[in-house]
Amino acid sequence: MRSCLSILIGILTILSCSKEHESEPIVVCSINSESFYNNEEASLSIKTQSWVIDKNDTSGFIHLNLVGVIVGDSAIIKTDCDSKIVESEIKFDSGWEFQKVISIYPSISSLPKGDFNKKFTIIIYSENDTLNVALESCLLRF
Numbered sequence: 001m002r003s004c005l006s007i008l009i010g011i012l013t014i015l016s017c018s019k020e021h022e023s024e025p026i027v028v029c030s031i032n033s034e035s036f037y038n039n040e041e042a043s044l045s046i047k048t049q050s051w052v053i054d055k056n057d058t059s060g061f062i063h064l065n066l067v068g069v070i071v072g073d074s075a076i077i078k079t080d081c082d083s084k085i086v087e088s089e090i091k092f093d094s095g096w097e098f099q100k101v102i103s104i105y106p107s108i109s110s111l112p113k114g115d116f117n118k119k120f121t122i123i124i125y126s127e128n129d130t131l132n133v134a135l136e137s138c139l140l141r142f
Helices: 002-014
Strands: 028-031 034-038 042-055 060-071 074-081 084-089 097-104 119-126 129-136
Touching: 034 129, 042 119, 042 129, 060 074, 060 119, 074 097, 084 097
Parallel strands: none
Antiparallel strands: 028 042, 034 042, 042 060, 060 097, 074 084, 074 119, 119 129
């Protein structure tokens, strides 16, 4: 499983933001690793943040693939789709590592025109601390 994940991440990294012509949508992009800390009790280290977007006649989709390490008791990711807040639990193993794929399916009428960034928040809870991390995608276009 980890080998398949490593290969997928490698392919996504190689293809990262490979479509640069203005009239073509950005299909895949990645953001380098980032780390966030709060009072040393809760932390987030994102190793990979990859975005894949596409659309058809009735809707579009945005897939976010996150791989990283969380130190805390529990964690959630919040994003919005068609003005609705979507929350999803992030499960991590005993080594604090996680992989999370979030899929967002906005209706065709709400697809952004032109370039846009997608925002989301990761919230990590620990016994005495809460870490809120606001993140933003690389430049995307449908």
